[in-house]
Amino acid sequence: MGALPELVALVAVLTLVGPRALARARWAGREPVVALWAWQCLVIAVLLCCACALVLAGAGAWPALRDLVFSGAPAGVEAAYGFPTARPWAIAAAFVLLLGGVRTALALAYELAGAQAVRRRQRHQLIRQAPDLHPELRPKAVGSEQLVVLESEEPRAWSLPGPVPRMVVTTGALRRLSGRELDALLAHERGHVRARHHWLLSAAEALVAGFPAIRLFGQFRDQVGQLVELAADDSAARRHGRLATAIALVELNPESACTHPLAQIPFRVDRLLSGATRLPAPRRLVLTLAALALPLAPVLLTLAPGLTAL
Structure with missing residues (x-):
């Protein structure tokens, strides 16, 4: 099982070094889309x-599972992984990892279902406040x-994703903004909807909810919230x-909002x-390919003993 310690070591390196490197990267502010890709690749890795x-x-x-995993594999591939004859520690490790996998899946399902329920309530509230047009006028x-x-x-202005996205703007915003500024504001909200940022934010929140003690997931949530x-x-x-x-941005964010640590309105305006x-x-291109190498690394580490045996 030579690949297992290497995977554990890779997790330690990724969780300790990866967030620091990305958080300190000076290019992230110039290329937020690439930075988002890099953060996603790090978490996926x-x-x-x-x-x-x-x-x-x-x-x-479990030998039965081993036979299933290596069914059809050439001779010598299974032996290259050096599975031990004593299994108690392997059972304990498998149980811990399985528990983590189940917890991740449940956290994702809970968060995504909750986010959908919130958007559904918001849509119903919007319909009460501003009823839909007659079907012939839609x-x-x-x-x-x-x-x-x-x-x-x-x-205020915000977007509500869905089969038919809604761009919501208040009359107070209409009075403050010129036509071009309103177009820019709506284009900002369309950018969120088009890039499916709501799914990314929900996934980040789910990882934090499932594993609040892991700093990587907290950093991922904070960075994603800023980069989107x-x-x-x-x-x-x-x-x-x-x-x-x-x-x-300035017209729709009063001075009190600019002091909020996560709002970063002054930084965004200066940028x-x-x-x-x-x-x-x-x-x-180099940064994109380098980020893509992160999730490929654990797959290659896992397959390395078998490929070496071949």
Whole structure:
């Protein structure tokens, strides 16, 4: 079972070194989409390490499972993994890893179901506040969005994902924003919906809820919450300009919100107005491929003994 200690060591390296490297990366603010990809690859790599370790520990604990895993494998492949004859520790390891896998699955299912229920309640509330149009007046295009205007002095705007996404804006926001600034604001919300940021945020919350003691998942949630906003800012700025997007952010966020540690409105506004250029395409490609190598590493470690035997 030479691959199992290597997987445990890889998990330790990824959880200790990976978050620090990504959190300190200066390019993340210039390329939030690439940074989001890197964070996802890091978390997936850790989860894959645990899944591969579960398969190896289970194969070492129960011969029936081992026969199933190595059915059809060439001679010598199973022996290359060196499964022990004494099984108590393998059974204990498999049980712990299986418990973690079940807990992860339950946390994801609970969080995703809860997020869907919240969005369902929000849609029903919107229908009460702003009833849908008559069926003959609704947009005919499948998947088209709906713009909902709510009467409120508070300047707010948000998106509600779903089969027909809803872009919600208050009358207070309409009075504050010019036409171009409103277009930039809606483009920001469309960026969230188009990139399915709500699913990513729900998954991050589920991992934290399932394993609150693991710092990696907490850092992942915090970084994702910030990076999705930067990515949506860039999406709006490319279509309607950095200045209009920055003004929309300022107009819709009162001074009290700017002091919130997770809001980062001053940082986002400064970033838009500074107009930092994107990384060169070759470097973006290198960073993307380097991130992709993270989830490939546990798979290669798991297969290495068998491939060596061949």
